[in-house]
Amino acid sequence: xxxTFRQGAVGALLDEYEKVIVELKQVLNDITxxxxxxxxxSKTTDPNCKSIQTILSHVVKSGYAYAIYIQNLKGNKMNAPxxxxxxxxxxxxxxxxxxxxxxxxxxxxxxxxxxxxxxNAKKLITSWGQLYDIEQITEHAIVHILRHRRQIEKFKLxxx
Numbered sequence: 001x002x003x004t005f006r007q008g009a010v011g012a013l014l015d016e017y018e019k020v021i022v023e024l025k026q027v028l029n030d031i032t033x034x035x036x037x038x039x040x041x042s043k044t045t046d047p048n049c050k051s052i053q054t055i056l057s058h059v060v061k062s063g064y065a066y067a068i069y070i071q072n073l074k075g076n077k078m079n080a081p082x083x084x085x086x087x088x089x090x091x092x093x094x095x096x097x098x099x100x101x102x103x104x105x106x107x108x109x110x111x112x113x114x115x116x117x118x119x120n121a122k123k124l125i126t127s128w129g130q131l132y133d134i135e136q137i138t139e140h141a142i143v144h145i146l147r148h149r150r151q152i153e154k155f156k157l158x159x160x
Contacts, residue, residue, distance in 0.1 A: 009112040013138045014104060020145040021096050024059075027149055028052075028089050031156065036089055040155040052155055056092040057083050059148050063099035065127075066141040067106040070134055073124040074109070103141075110134060 006014050036053050044050060048058035065080040072078060086092055117123055117133035125131055132140065 009115055009135070010107050010110055013115075013135065013142075014107060017103060017138065017142050017145075018100055020142050020149070021100050024145055024149045024152075025093050025096055027152055027156075028056075028093060031089050031152075033088050035156070035159045036092075037087065038159055040158045049151065052152055052159075053085055053087075055148050055152055055155075056095075057085050059145060060084075060092065060095045060099060062144055063096070063141065064102060066137050066144075067099075067103045069124045069126065069132075069137055070106050070110070073134070 005011065031052060036056075037051060039051050041050055048054050061080060061083045068078045068080050086095070115133065115135035115138075120131055123131040123133050124137060126137075
């Protein structure tokens with residue numbers, strides 16, 4: 001199988017982001033809609049981490065938020081979408097595809113030399129108060145999916 005690699009540092013970030021989304025979607029393939037909705041962690045105080053459904057809704061909203069942070073940094077004023085709960089895995093898999101499409105469009109005009117920024121005044125600030133440049137927020141987005149993919153893998157064991 002031939003793999004096509006995108007060009008440059010921007011391309012590398014998009015390739016890795018796409019890879020973790022594909023891996024997450026593979027983990028979701030055998031989850032039933034009943035398992036999606038079932039509470040797997042009733043002890044957590046984090047409402048985003050009670051079920052596979054709440055995790056995926058959080059991942060989707062965050063995926064858009066990361067790209068919107070970049071859009072806003074570039075001068076395009078946008079708001080993150082509201083959290084939406086879906087009742088099927090297929091809906092979440094479509095949402096994950098849509099996130100990647102939106103993120104790819106966000107990066108359409110970003111050059112490799114715009115990824116890293118040392119001047120804090122030119123960085124984006126997140127809702128939790130962290131300063132990031134474009135590369136850092138994208139790396140965070142990648143690891144965010146990895147962490148929640150792992151969490152879903154654990155939930156599958158609990159639910160089964």
